[in-house]
Amino acid sequence: MKKLYILGVSLMAIGALSAQTYESKDFEDMSLTSGGWTTQVAVDTTDWYVKDFSGDKFAIMSNYNGTNNIASESWMISPSLNLSSATAPMISFETIMRYNGDAIKLMVSSDYDGTSAPSSATWTDLTSMATLDVDASAWGSWTPSGEVDLTTYIGSSVYLAFVYTGSATDGSTWEVDNILIAEAGSGPVGGTAVEKTITEIQSNVSSADISYYKDSVVTTTGIVTAIYVFNGQRKGYYIQDGLGAWTGIYVYNPSSTCVRGDSVTVTGTVDEYQEVTQISNVTNTVIGSSLNDVAPTLIATYPSSYEEYESVLVRVINANCTATTDNFGNFQADDGSGYVKVSDALFAYTPSLGTAYNITGIMQYYLYFKLAPRDANDVSVYTSVKENNAVLTNVYPNPTVNGNVTIEVKENTSLVVLDLLGNVVVSNPLTSGLNSIDVSSLAAGNYILKVGSSVQQLMVK
Numbered sequence: 001m002k003k004l005y006i007l008g009v010s011l012m013a014i015g016a017l018s019a020q021t022y023e024s025k026d027f028e029d030m031s032l033t034s035g036g037w038t039t040q041v042a043v044d045t046t047d048w049y050v051k052d053f054s055g056d057k058f059a060i061m062s063n064y065n066g067t068n069n070i071a072s073e074s075w076m077i078s079p080s081l082n083l084s085s086a087t088a089p090m091i092s093f094e095t096i097m098r099y100n101g102d103a104i105k106l107m108v109s110s111d112y113d114g115t116s117a118p119s120s121a122t123w124t125d126l127t128s129m130a131t132l133d134v135d136a137s138a139w140g141s142w143t144p145s146g147e148v149d150l151t152t153y154i155g156s157s158v159y160l161a162f163v164y165t166g167s168a169t170d171g172s173t174w175e176v177d178n179i180l181i182a183e184a185g186s187g188p189v190g191g192t193a194v195e196k197t198i199t200e201i202q203s204n205v206s207s208a209d210i211s212y213y214k215d216s217v218v219t220t221t222g223i224v225t226a227i228y229v230f231n232g233q234r235k236g237y238y239i240q241d242g243l244g245a246w247t248g249i250y251v252y253n254p255s256s257t258c259v260r261g262d263s264v265t266v267t268g269t270v271d272e273y274q275e276v277t278q279i280s281n282v283t284n285t286v287i288g289s290s291l292n293d294v295a296p297t298l299i300a301t302y303p304s305s306y307e308e309y310e311s312v313l314v315r316v317i318n319a320n321c322t323a324t325t326d327n328f329g330n331f332q333a334d335d336g337s338g339y340v341k342v343s344d345a346l347f348a349y350t351p352s353l354g355t356a357y358n359i360t361g362i363m364q365y366y367l368y369f370k371l372a373p374r375d376a377n378d379v380s381v382y383t384s385v386k387e388n389n390a391v392l393t394n395v396y397p398n399p400t401v402n403g404n405v406t407i408e409v410k411e412n413t414s415l416v417v418l419d420l421l422g423n424v425v426v427s428n429p430l431t432s433g434l435n436s437i438d439v440s441s442l443a444a445g446n447y448i449l450k451v452g453s454s455v456q457q458l459m460v461k
Contacts, residue, residue, distance in 0.1 A: 021180070021181070021182040021183075022081050022082070022083065022086070022089065022181045022182060023035070023078060023079065023081055023179070023180075023181040023182075024179065024180050024181070024182075025037060025078075025178075025179040026057070026177065026178050026179075027050050027057040027058050027059055027177060028057055030050050030052065030057060031050065032048055032049060032050050032059060032076070035079060036078075036079030036080075037076065037077065037078060037079060038076075038077050038114070038115075039074060039075060039076050039077065040074070040075040040077060040117060040118050041072075041073070041074050041075075042073040042074065042075065042117065042118060042119065043071055043072050043073035043074075043165075044063070044070050044071060044072040044073075046061070046062075046063050046065075046070060046072040046074060046166075047061070047074050048060070048061045048074055048076045048162075048164070049061075051175075054274055054275055056177070056272075057177075058096075058175045058176060058177035059076060059162075059175065059176045059177070060173065060174070060175045060176075061074055061076075061104075061164040061173070061174050062166075062171065062172075062173040062174075063101075063164075063166030063167075063171035064099075064171060064173070068168070069101075069166060069167065069168055069169060069170055069171045070166065070168065070171075071166065071167050071168045072164070072165070072166045072171070073163070073164065073165045073166075074163075074164045075107075075118050075161045075162070075163050075164075076161060076162045076163075076164075076176070077112075077114075077118070077159055077160070077161040078159055078160040078161065078179075078181070079114070079159075080114055080157050080158070080159060081157060081158050081159070081160065081181055082157050083150065083153050083154050083155065083156055083157065083158060084154075084155055084156070084157070086150075086151075086154050086183065087154070087183065088151060088183050088184040089150040089151060089153070089154065089181065089182070089183060089184070090147040090148055090149055090150055090181070090182065090183070090184045091106070091126075091145075091147075091148045091150060091160060091179070091180065091181045092144065092145050092146065092147050092148065092178075092179075092180050092182075093130075093144075093145045093176055093177070093178060093179045093180070094142040094143060094144050094145065094176070094177045094178050095132050095133045095142070095143050095145065095174065095175065095176055095177075096133050096139060096140060096141070096142055096143065096174075096175040097132070097133045097134070097135070097136060097172045097173065097174050097175070098136060098137075098138070098139055098172065098173045099136055099170070099171070099172050099173055100136050100170050100172065101136075101166055101167070101170045101171040101172035102165045102166065102167075102171075102172065103127065103132055103172070104127075104132070104162055104163060104164050104174045104176070105125055105127045105162070105163040105165075106125070106126045106127045106129075106130055106145075106148065106160070106161075106162060106163075107123040107124065107125055107126065107127075107160070107161045107162075107163055108123065108124050108126055108150070108153065108158050108159070108160050108161075109121045109122060109123045109124070109158060109159050109161070110122075110153060110156045110157070110158050112159045114159065118161065118163075121159075123161070126148055129148045129149060130145040130146065130148050131143060131144065131145050131146050132145070135233075135254065136172065137231060137233060138230060138231065138233070138235070140235070140252070140254075141252045141271060141273050141278070141280040141281070142177065142178075142271065142273075142280065142281070143281070144269070144281045147184055149184075150181070160181065162176055193217045193218055193219045193267045194216060194217070194218055194219070195218070195219050195220070196213060196216075196218045196219070196220055197220060197221075197241055198220055198222050198239065198240065198241045198242075198246070198247055198248065198249045199241065199242065199246045199247055200213070201213050201218060201220065201249060201270055201277065201279075202246040202247075202248070202249060202277055202308075202310070202311075203245070203246035203308070205307075209275070209307050210272050210277070211270055211272070211277045213270040214270050214271065214272055214277075215269060215270065215271075216269070216270050217267065217268070217269050217283075218267070218268070218269075218270055218279070219265060219266070219267045219284075220239075220241070220249070220265070220266060220279070221239075221241060221263065221264065221265040221266075221288075222239030222240050222241040222248075222249070222263075222264060223239060223240055223241070223261065223262070223263055223264075223292045223293075223294045224237050224238065224239055224258050224259065224260050224261060224262045224263075224264055225238045225239065225240050225248065225260065225294050225313045225362065225374075226238045226260060226313070226346055226362050226372075226374045227258075227259070227260060228250070228345070228346065233254065234254055234256070235252065235254055236250060236251050236252040236253050236254065236256065236278075237250075237251050237253070237256060237258060237264075238250050238251070238311050238313070238362050239251060239264055239266070240294050240311075240312060240313055243295055243297055244297050244312075245297070245308035245309060245312070246308050246312075247297075247312055248309075248310070248311035248312035248313060248362070248363075249277060249278065249279060249311050250276060250277075250278040250279070250311045251264075251266055251268070251278065251279045251280075251282065252271075252273070252278050252279070252280040252282075253266075253268070253280075253282040253285070256282070256285060257287075258285070258287050259290070260374075261290055261291045261292045261293065262287050262288070262289075262290050262292070263287070263288035263289045263290070263292055264285060264286070264287055264288070265285070265286040265288065266279060266282055266284070266285050266286075267282065267283050267284040267285075268280055268281050268282035268283060269281040274365075274366060275365060276310065276311070276364075276365050276366075277310065277311075278311075294313055295313075296313045296314055296315035296360045297309065297312055297313065297314045297315065298314070298315050298316075298317070298448045298455070298457070299314045299315070299316060299446070300316065300335055300337040300338075300445070300446035300457070301316045301319050301333055301334055301335045301337055301338060301339055301340040302334075302337040302338025302339065302340060303337070303446070304445065306363065306365075306369040309363040309369075310363055310364075310365055310369070311362060311363065311364070312362070312363050313360065313361070313362055314360070314361065314362075314363050314371065315358065315359065315360040316333065316335055316340065316358070316359050316371065317335065317358045317382065317456060317457050318335055318356050318358070318382045318456075318457060319333035319334060319335040319340070319356060319357050319358070319359060319382075320333065320334050320335070320354065320355070320356045320357075321333055321351040321352060321353055321354060321355050321356075321357065322334045322339055322353075323339075323353070324350075324351060324352075324353050325344075325350060325351070329343060329344035329345075329348060330342060330343050330344070330370060331349075331351050333351075333357060333359060333371075335446070335457060335459075336399060336459055337445075337446055337459070340369070340370065340371050341368065341369075341370040341371070342359060342361070342370065342371050342372075342373065343361075343364060343370040343371065343372040344372075345364060345370075345372045346361070346362065346372045346373065346374045346375075347372070347373050347374055347375050347376070347378065349373060349376070349379045351379075355381060356381070356382035357379055357380065357381060357382055358379075358380050358381075358382050359371060359373055359378060359379050360373060360374075360377075360378040360379075361373035361374060361378050362374070391409050391410050391411055391413055391451065391452045391454060392407070392408075392409055392451040392452065392454040392456075393408040393409060393410055394406075394407070394408040395407050395408075395449065395456065395458070398457075398458060398459060399459035399460065399461045400439060400458070400459070400460055400461065401461045403438060403439060403440025403460075404436055404437065404438055404439065404440070405436075405437050405439055405458065406434055406435065406436055406437070407430060407434075407435045407437055407451065408433065408434050408435070409430050409431075409432060409433070409435070409451060409452075410432060411432050412429070412430065412431050412432055413429075413430050413451060413452045414427070414428070414429050414430060414451075414452070415427065415428045415429070415430050415435075415437065415449070415450070415451055416449075416450045417439065417442075417447050417448065417449055417450075417458060418447060418448040418450070419445075419447055419448075425441075425442060425447065426439060426442070430451065439458075439460055442460045443460070444460050444461055445459075445460060446458070446459055446460075447459075447460065
């Protein structure tokens with residue numbers, strides 16, 4: 001889904017912009033030249049074009065032809081912008097770059113005629129006033145430019161341009177999106193943050209599983225459950241504010257210094273990157289207490305919905321390894337409900353085919369959901385109830401198919417059965433010996449069975 005600038009900004013295709021907005025370009029119409037934008041190729045024939053990646057549409061430029069880099073220079077130029085009535089004009093935009101090469105330039109001209117070669121006019125370089133993506137090693141999240149001041153040009157009509165250059169030996173790939181020329185403070189970047197819980201951000205979603213807070217600047221708090229490192233470089237971290245569905249979120253912030261167990265209050269923009277809700281463009285981070293613990297949420301390996309556990313610390317138990325590690329570093333684990341892929345994104349574990357495991361990890365998404373254990377402590381060989389619990393002796397049949405389950409205990413205690421959202425669905429006292437429990441009112445699925453301090457999975461078929 002694309003970003004919508006509210007605050008009186010209409011879509012460019014409509015052609016009616018508010019008094020505070022002089023131009024916007026989000027490439028939603030898949031056109032590079034709609035609204036009077038143009039391109040000028042000064043060197044070679046390589047030009048800007050529009051790309052759609054997972055529903056995100058943006059302008060892109062590269063001088064790589066699939067075999068070699070080609071010396072090139074291409075300009076993406078705005079229509080004429082009348083700033084005669086402006087009071088505090090600015091331009092903001094977002095960038096992503098990859099591979100080594102020259103940075104794009106942001107240029108402005110008050111004497112360009114709109115059609116001739118750019119070399120026919122005088123251009124001023126504004127690039128130093130903008131923040132650009134600088135991570136050439138990976139495709140990261142969109143980097144906001146901040147508001148680049150255009151007050152010098154009040155009273156003039158100007159053209160703005162994004163200039164790409166590449167050589168025969170190198171060249172970056174640059175992506176540009178969400179261009180806004182408006183009065184200062186009109187864009188979503190740098191707006192007033194609203195306080196939202198992680199659950200509020202994650203659970204309020206459209207039919208496409210996109211957060212309704214997308215593009216909003218928010219402040220939220222959670223406990224760090226994992227640090228994400230890719231190719232030896234820190235990229236971000238996961239935080240969680242409770243137990244159960246919708247309680248986890250990923251924070252993209254390569255410069256962060258927090259560690260697992262820190263309580264973090266973070267301000268940034270809600271984003272959807274490769275179909276994952278995250279907080280990016282972080283403007284403030286406050287680390288509170290440390291050494292906090294987050295309990296994992298017990299789920300089935302194939303729950304009715306993975307989406308609600310995106311970025312949540314979860315745990316599966318008695319999950320049999322049904323396929324060993326593949327070429328992508330994933331193995332399969334199945335507790336009887338269906339298998340989940342177990343990823344090596346945070347920690348690589350080598351399983352044994354046919355062995356049952358208890359696995360704790362972050363529920364990640366890339367192309368499909370996968371469970372990512374964080375370290376060796378997150379994976380253990382499953383130990384049966386008889387071996388592991390002093391009070392609880394046996395639970396059978398499990399899975400249950402006739403609506404009854406027998407629970408054997410060594411002393412008087414209590415039983416609680418919870419659904420995977422943490423709701424209590426059965427509660428009974430237990431007496432020493434055999435207890436027959438009616439669970440016929442429960443829908444088929446996986447439940448959490450707690451007897452005293454003992455916890456295990458109960459399957460109803």
